[in-house]
Amino acid sequence: MxxxxxxxxxxxxxxxxxxxxxxxxxxxxxxxxxxxxxxxxxxxxxxxxxxxxxxxxxxxxxxxxxxxxxxxxxxxxxxxxxxKRSKIAVLSYHRLKWPKGIEFSYSPFAIVAFLNGQKYAQVEFGEDGNMISIDMYTDGIICRRNIYDDRGFVSTTTIFEDGKEKYTDYLMENGKWKMREDADSGVITINQNCPNYDINFNGKxxxxxxxxxxxxxxxxxxxxxxxxxxxxxxxxxxxxxxxxxxxxxxxxxxxxxxxxxxxxxxxxxxxxxxxxxxxxxxxxxxxxxxxxxxxxxxxxxxxxxxxxxISPYDTRTDFGISQQLNVQNILLPVDDIDDNDLYLIIYELALYLLKNKKARVHVFTRKATNRDATIIMDKIAECLNENHFDMRWIYESDQKIESENDLDEEQEEKVEVRFILDQCVDERTISKCLNEQRVILDLRGRTDVFLFVTAISKGVPRISTRTDQYFKDRGNGYLIDDYSQIGTSVSYFLDSFENWNAALVSCYELGKKFTTGILIDAWKEVLTTLE
CATH class of the missing domain: 3.40.50.2000 (Glycogen Phosphorylase B;)
Structure with missing residues (x-):
């Protein structure tokens, strides 16, 4: 076993x-x-x-x-x-015991219960529509939080005093508390009315x-x-x-x-x-x-x-659609890049954008908050502004300018955004993002396994400052020594369909090293040491 x-x-x-x-x-x-x-x-x-x-x-x-x-x-x-339960059970909040006169208000996010015009409870749901918790209030201040098990019972209840967490009771299926965890000290107290735990092994x-x-x-x-x-x-x-x-x-x-x-x-x-x-x-x-x-x-x-x-991800041939688009997307991962380095990278990319009108830079981050997004884009804006690039590359604008021949009519100049932020946290959104990328410019100096394996599956070449097992120079990648080579390396893939197509073939060949069968064989080799 x-x-x-x-x-x-x-x-x-x-x-x-x-x-x-x-x-x-x-x-x-x-x-x-x-x-x-x-x-x-x-x-x-x-x-x-x-x-x-x-x-x-x-x-x-x-x-x-x-x-x-x-x-x-x-x-x-x-x-x-x-x-004792093992199967998922649907538990509706309607089946719970509510005070007489309770009224439910259905917001776009949660269900709020009111009693005599005062907030009494708030029902929260998970990603699959399952009820996760119910917070209860007294005079507008939280007093209790019940956490529900997806098998259909209250699993824990947390008691608050003056809005501050006091302790949490871990409950049995019948509602009796089994152990109590103090919020401040973390000390655990076992209920002496039910002082046992179960060990179920092979049905015994x-x-x-x-x-x-x-x-x-x-x-x-x-x-x-x-x-x-x-x-x-x-x-x-x-x-x-x-x-x-x-x-x-x-x-x-x-x-x-x-x-x-x-x-x-x-x-x-x-x-x-x-x-x-x-x-x-x-x-x-x-x-x-x-x-x-x-x-x-x-x-x-x-x-x-x-x-x-052993790669935790396997490759699957699922080439992207970047060649079908009217624009050429450059994916730029920025997490863990020093501010000074990011400044230099953006500068070199902006120079390339002046030459290639079809190119777009997709700034890639796994940081999910709005504050993270603002910080990243402000750093890019600083570089563009100080070097007199068009700020409309980052801030969408419909600004009108007067025509050059001094006609009374105003001519609207539409400048498309050239720097787009992609916040991708889970694997699904990353895969969807990569589906439209023409090349990855990853200069972070670390191995992002999922990004690299997915890039191989999608046939997306990568530019890097160092090699790894997911990279072959002038195959599915382009190795550079410093930031001054960014324009040349990006041009290598975007300005030559022959080079990009060769990278696609290289991705296909390299992907054979990370198929499910290869991963299984590697794990079998590891498991032999346990015999």
């Missing part, structure tokens, strides 16, 4: 990242564990199970969005709260009493329950996502177990690797999402620990 221990956390807390449907996503839900589960679920005849350590009342919806709804799992908080269930009545924090509770589950396992292996929240707990719990560590993008800061060196050295294998990440890990771990880079 293979057990996956994911890192599906909200920031750095033992909670899921489910959010209200109308709020803009601030991060992607996808990670390497999801891809691994997809590979195992669809292509490999190996028994596996997800071991979920965090509180996730909407887990079933999350798994459905990731196309792994039927993946088997064990939930630590289900064990703590002694939840046993009730185990908590060792203590009070715990200093949630991690201590999770560790105790998780240890009880691990005692049931025998010759099983674990694939664990490296995350700062649970790395200490896993180091204590998996000492005598075979396990594989996996790294994904920026989830763990590589400069902190020294602090988890012992955990990494005890692993059977380390898997990273890029060669560059693997090289950084190898500098820290012992030489006898095997490492391999």
């Amino acid at each position: 293979i057990y996956f221990i994911p890192a599906w956390y909200k920031e750095n807390s033992w909670k899921e990242s489910e959010q209200f449907w109308y709020r803009r996503k601030l991060h992607s839900e996808f990670d390497e564990t999801i891809k691994q589960i997809q590979l195992f679920h669809r292509n490999m005849r190996i028994d596996y199970r997800i071991l979920l350590l965090n509180y996730a009342p909407n887990l079933r919806h999350f798994l459905h969005r990731q196309s792994v709804y039927r993946a088997p799992y064990w939930s630590c908080f289900d064990a703590i709260q002694q939840v 269930e046993q009730e185990i009493p908590f060792r203590r009545t009070v715990y200093e924090n949630m991690e201590q509770v999770i560790e105790e329950v998780f240890q009880s589950y691990l005692k049931q396992t025998d010759h099983d292996a674990f694939i664990t996502a490296v995350h700062p929240l649970h790395i200490g707990l896993l180091h204590r719990c998996l000492r005598d177990k075979p396990y594989i560590c996996t790294f994904f993008e920026h989830r763990y800061r590589y400069r902190n690797l020294e602090s988890i060196k012992s955990f990494l050295n005890h692993s059977n294998y380390i898997v990273t999402d890029s060669k560059r990440a693997m090289e950084r890990v190898k500098k820290v771990v012992d030489s006898n620990v095997p490492c391999m880079d």
Whole structure:
């Protein structure tokens, strides 16, 4: 049996990242564990199970969005709260007990309940239309928040005093509180009227009493329950996502177990690797999402620990439509680029725009807030303004100017916007954006695995200052040494259809190295170390 221990956390807390449907996503839900589960679920005849350590009342919806709804799992908080249900159940707010005289107001975002003209409650929904929570108010101040499990019951209730969170009760299906978490101290208190938790292993269930009545924090509770589950396992292996929240707990719990560590993008800061060196050295294998990440890990771990880079994304031939458009789009990722460097890059691109009237620069960022967008575009505007480029390239304008022959009639000059901001957080929006891009100008100096793999799938060439396993100079890419070569490199692909078509062919050939079959073979090689 293979057990996956994911890192599906909200920031750095033992909670899921489910959010209200109308709020803009601030991060992607996808990670390497999801891809691994997809590979195992669809292509490999190996028994596996997800071991979920965090509180996730909407887990079933999350798994459905990731196309792994039927993946088997064990939930630590289900064990703590002694939840028996397994299937999604529709729970309507109409079925709840409301005071007599309640009135519902249906806004475009949420449902607000009024009692005697005063706000009594607000019902919030998730991305799939499932009821997530209900906030209740007294004299316009929040007093209680109920979180609903997608299996049809109240999972937690948080009590507020004067609008400030006081404590949270984790409930059983019958509404009894099982444990209470103090908001200020984080101390956990176990209800002595129901002092047990359930461990269900291979269909056999046993009730185990908590060792203590009070715990200093949630991690201590999770560790105790998780240890009880691990005692049931025998010759099983674990694939664990490296995350700062649970790395200490896993180091204590998996000492005598075979396990594989996996790294994904920026989830763990590589400069902190020294602090988890012992955990990494005890692993059977380390898997990273890029060669560059693997090289950084190898500098820290012992030489006898095997490492391999396996892409968490596979390539699929799905060429974009950029050649069908009347404009030539240049994708410019700007996250993590220094302000001075961005200034120089924009200057060089603006010079190129003077020569190529069809070119457009799509400024690409994964930062989702309006404030982020404003900061980025203001920096670009500063460069254009100081170098006397047309400001209408960034600010749309229908300004009218007088004609040159001094006629009384005014002639309207329409200047199209040449710098467009694309805020793309999740994989779907990134893929949609790339579908219309003619070339990527990525000078960040880091490996953006999803962007690069998708670019190969879409047949979009890339300009870069360094090479990686997703890049072939004068194939699907163009290697430059400094910013003064930006115009030449962009011109190489945009001004010559022959060069761009050759890059398309190169993308197709390079994509063969990252197909599903190749990823499966790589994982089979890794798993042999656990036998």
